[in-house]
Amino acid sequence: MMSKNNVKIMLIDDDPINNLLNTKLLKKHSLLFDIQIEIIEYQDGQSAIEAIQSLIKNSNVLPDIILLDINMPIMNGWDFLDRYIKFNLPITLYMLTSSIAQDDINKAKQYKQIKKFMIKPLSDENLNTIFENL
């Protein structure tokens, strides 16, 4: 287990309740690992991709982790991924969605950039996965 004390997590999800929930779950769980986390939120793929572009441009610190939803307005998770993979960034990306559709699960398998397909709500097991793979 690599240890990192300050972890930046990007949430990409259009549902504010979900973002609030995930923020709380992540913060609560980070205490178990003795990790400081910083969370940034984007409500669609488009604003997230723009934020990443701007971070790269200004040589700012990139997030360590991205939690990506599928169904979002403006730019959904898949379209975000197609843009995102071109940057070839060392970020650990998790799909985090309420979808249990087999189509989505199969599609996710085609992207090697997706570390894991997680189904909402974030389970303890998945939270462990996130903090153990830093």
Place this chain on the structure above:
Amino acid sequence: MIKILLIEDSEDDAMLIQREFIKSQIVQVCTRIETKERLIEMLHRENWDIVISDYTLPQLDGLTALHLVNQISPGLPFILVSGKVGEELAVEVMKAGADDYIMKDNLKRLAPAVLRAINEAEIRKRHQLAEIKIRENEARLKALFDNSLQGILLLDKNLKIMWLNKVAKEIVREFSGNIANLGDSMINFIYPQNKQALTEFHQAALQGNRIEHDWEITENRWFNLQYLPLYYENGDVFGVCVSFMEISERKKNELKLQEKNETLKKYAFITSHNLRKPLANILGLISLLDLKKFPDPDDADIICNLKISAQELDDVIHETNHLLKKKDFDDE
């Protein structure tokens, strides 16, 4: 044994005639008559192998006898025997349908002429029967093809129509407005946008392939078509049989079913995405609640039951999703 109907008024002549048969060792039975009435009666009453007739009798002449025979028993051999047959009369009698004529002073010709006439009549009869049979077979095949619900079209190697049945003719007329005749090129009756497909399928069938496909000839008019190669006995292909049937109704139902499937797919999508989204939030939020902060045991109980109910709802959604997946309602 040959059954002879002899029209002869002279008993002596009759004896002479019969003697010729005995000389030639021909087994026969001979019935002699003299009048028109007896002739009609005998023709109706029995089956004869041949009629031998004198030319001039007191109550009947050879030509009248011949006409009666032709009328009542067509095909029955007829030989005229006479003492004084002139050449003109002989020609007339032969034209009227007699098989032969014999002079009474040359009766040795009679036996072989009778045998030959009977033999030829037999051959004629067999040919006629064969012809009738062929015509019957043709009529039966035609009835079969014309009563088929399928359109049947036989095309040669150059897409020329070798044969087509009634249904095919009607369909071709309905779509092209023209009547297809044997020898016409099928290309002339096809919509321009379909010409390439017809040519390709026809070619493929000529290569020996059997092809079946559904084709929307024009909007909402679907046909099922089968292309079969036609072979000579030596195995060479000489054409293509195209049989076709309208399946628009079936296609319409298939499309309806597809629409229903689309609705089901939408339903599955809504269940697995939209419905589950708020539920996932509820489940997550409940898990964040710290029961220690609820000193009232009733409150703790409510929270527990809330969690159980939400979990049950999630199980139902999972089950529904699994069911839709398993039923394989989506062919794609």
